Amino acid sequence: MSEETVSPKGKEYLSGWTPWRIKRYWFYGLVTVAALVIPWIRIEGNHLFLLSFDKLKLHLMFIQFDMQELYLMPFLLMILFIGIFGITVLGGRVFCGWMCPQTIFRVVYRDLIETKLLGLRKRIKNKQQEPDYSKPENKIKRVVALLIWTGLAFIAAADLMWYFVPPEDFLTYIQNPMEHTVLMGAIIIIVLFLVYDVIFLQENFCIYVCPYSRIQSVLYDEDTVMAIYNPNRGGEIYNENKEKLFTKQKDLLAVNSHAECTTCESCVTVCPTHIDIRKGLQLECINCLECVDACTEVMGKLGKPTLVEWSSEKETLFQKGKTHYLRPKIIGYAAILIIVSVILAMMGSKKEYMLLNINKENRLYSITTNNEGKTQVDNAYTFLLQNTLNEDHDYYFDVIAPAGMEGKIKIAEPEKPFKVKPGVVKKKVVVLYTDELLVNDDRKDTVIPITIKAYAVDAKDKVVVIRHSTFTFPRADMLK
């Protein structure tokens, strides 16, 4: 339909209308910028998110966790999966159409490079017509498209690796590729996959490979919002066996004089997954809403609302009233998400900036006479201390004895703070002693609970851990 044939009502209908496609492009831009920028955001050397395999660290919200602290990972995965499941119940495959890198890459390659940049395809609105590669100039353009995409695939592969190798290290590593063959191999494999996937596999990845398409159908309910053709207004184009009944409007009108579908098939030609939305809900639909745009334009020119809506089956198909967004399932997903996030935040806030294991030596105690002629009881321990921060720190500790014994259990070794380098696990022999009569028991040794408060001397407020242990005091006759 040309511009001139658009009725005044149609012009009014379409004035100020912004296609979902344009909104999607803006969203793709945001997602892409976020994906590229997030790995570079650091505070005091800690990343917003980084799962560093070479340094065996998890950085989350600018806090660094050791591999021993990876108990947080299951919570992160739960948030990811519950979030995706919740979004699917609410908006179908909206993640696929609006955020998935596969879809974004395909839009960049097909719509930007092939169509807009090189003119290999005629129109963004026709995704069914493949480029004519029998023409020599198109063969050259195809090679150019492949080279451009390969370059972009390298950036995408590097960006992915920045979530596992700190970008600052990555830039150093790639200057010596022969010393970092695993990293280089990973990048090359990702690039090869992206070239094969985006140029050759195309949307077949979404339809046949992606496991998400398999599980999403069980998550849908009649309130799930997705692209839906309205057969009540447009007319039934397919029968129950999904066989097409009409290709011409006059045949459709002969059977259903109120049917509004013009059978223009704009909604079909624009579909990246090559389906006809008028057939009903299909697993292949990625909720990109291109068909909604197409029909909005066609019907809008006639001054009518679109026949393909972003709506729910309940509202459009069954006409049982408005879509129910805040339903028990959604509230349940939101509640679980909030609970898991709170648990994650609480566990993250209890993060200890040093790791300390205290092992008491097998020999319970030793009894000596000190320089002042007093009887001294020693207990020996092995401290395994790890500095999980990025810089050197000097560590020491206090011994907290139970009430009534305060200050009576003292440190014999080490006599002063000791330095531990970042990431290093230091083994330190510690001797505690007392030269006072802590307990007077003739029958048995007494096990006294003690608390060790270990800290970095130069960051006493932040780097501090509390551990519990025991001090064994001999029975009275041993001291004679």
Ligand code: SF4
């Ligand atoms: S774009 Fe609209 S009018 Fe055209 S075939 Fe699709 S549903 Fe019918």
Ligand code: SF4
């Ligand atoms: S039917 Fe096709 S064009 Fe319409 S939302 Fe689904 S994938 Fe997109």
